[in-house]
Amino acid sequence: MYLSRKWSIGIFVTLMVISLVLAGLSMALYAKTIVSWWVPLLIALIPSVTTPLYWRTWKRLTGFHAVFNILAHIFATGSLFCSLVMGLNYLCADKASQHEVRAEITGKWQKKHTRYRHVGRKHHAIPQGSYNTYHIKLEFPDGRTKEMSVSLSEYNRARTGRFRTLEVADGLFWMPVIK
Numbered sequence: 001m002y003l004s005r006k007w008s009i010g011i012f013v014t015l016m017v018i019s020l021v022l023a024g025l026s027m028a029l030y031a032k033t034i035v036s037w038w039v040p041l042l043i044a045l046i047p048s049v050t051t052p053l054y055w056r057t058w059k060r061l062t063g064f065h066a067v068f069n070i071l072a073h074i075f076a077t078g079s080l081f082c083s084l085v086m087g088l089n090y091l092c093a094d095k096a097s098q099h100e101v102r103a104e105i106t107g108k109w110q111k112k113h114t115r116y117r118h119v120g121r122k123h124h125a126i127p128q129g130s131y132n133t134y135h136i137k138l139e140f141p142d143g144r145t146k147e148m149s150v151s152l153s154e155y156n157r158a159r160t161g162r163f164r165t166l167e168v169a170d171g172l173f174w175m176p177v178i179k
Contacts (some may be wrong), residue, residue, distance in 0.1 A: 005063065012062045016074055019026035023079040034146050034168065034176040043085050089171035095152035098169040098179060103138035106145070108158050110134050138164060 030040050051073050058069035110132045114126040134155035138146045150158070158164070167179040 005150040008062055012072070016072070019076040019079040022083040023075075026079065026083040026086045029083070029090050031032050031149070032090060032178050033086065033171065034140065034144055034178065036144075039175070040082055040086060044082040045074075047077035047081045048074045050077065085173060089173045089175050090177050092172035093169040093177050093179070094172075095169065098167060100165045101140060101168045103140045103146070104166055105136050105158050105160055105162050105164055106139045107160060108135065108155060110155070136164075138166075 026040060026044075037145075049068055055069045055074055057062075058073050059066065062069060062072070064072075072099055112130050112132055114127050115129045115131055117128040119122065119126055123130060129162055132152075134150050136148055136155070137156050138148060140146070168176050169179055171177045
């Protein structure tokens with residue numbers, strides 16, 4: 001049974017917005033987790049093995065081409081699974097294992113971004129100015145590295161070769177989290 005075109009597009013857009021919010025949540029949790037960049041990507045791709053089972057369900061829902069449905073399934077299940085794993089890892093971190101870690105600051109830099117303003121009814125973006133974001137790179141005693149975004153005052157205090165103390169706890173899935 002196929003849904004009407006209006007309902008199917010509405011449900012599809014709602015699912016994609018929820019998936020986008022979940023992908024943003026998993027990126028925010030990645031910033032608080034000491035893990036390599038490929039681990040959350042691998043976690044997100046694990047549910048893609050279920051794609052052959054569900055692409056027809058997506059076709060019934062959207063009425064679109066099979067390739068589009070496969071990509072929608074991979075994005076929706078990947079963002080759901082990644083945010084679930086990263087969220088449980090962070091929220092269920094072992095409080096008893098929480099300890100201080102001294103990480104060495106191995107680098108610092110700033111990125112310049114362009115700020116835009118919207119003008120007119122069709123919201124044309126016009127460059128208005130620029131702003132900076134500040135970042136440091138930390139190396140932990142076990143050899144892992146983490147790039148962190150910091151405030152301007154923390155950036156000004158940071159010196160390469162100095163140490164920064166962080167509260168770290170073991171996550172539910174053995175990925176250390178910064179508390």
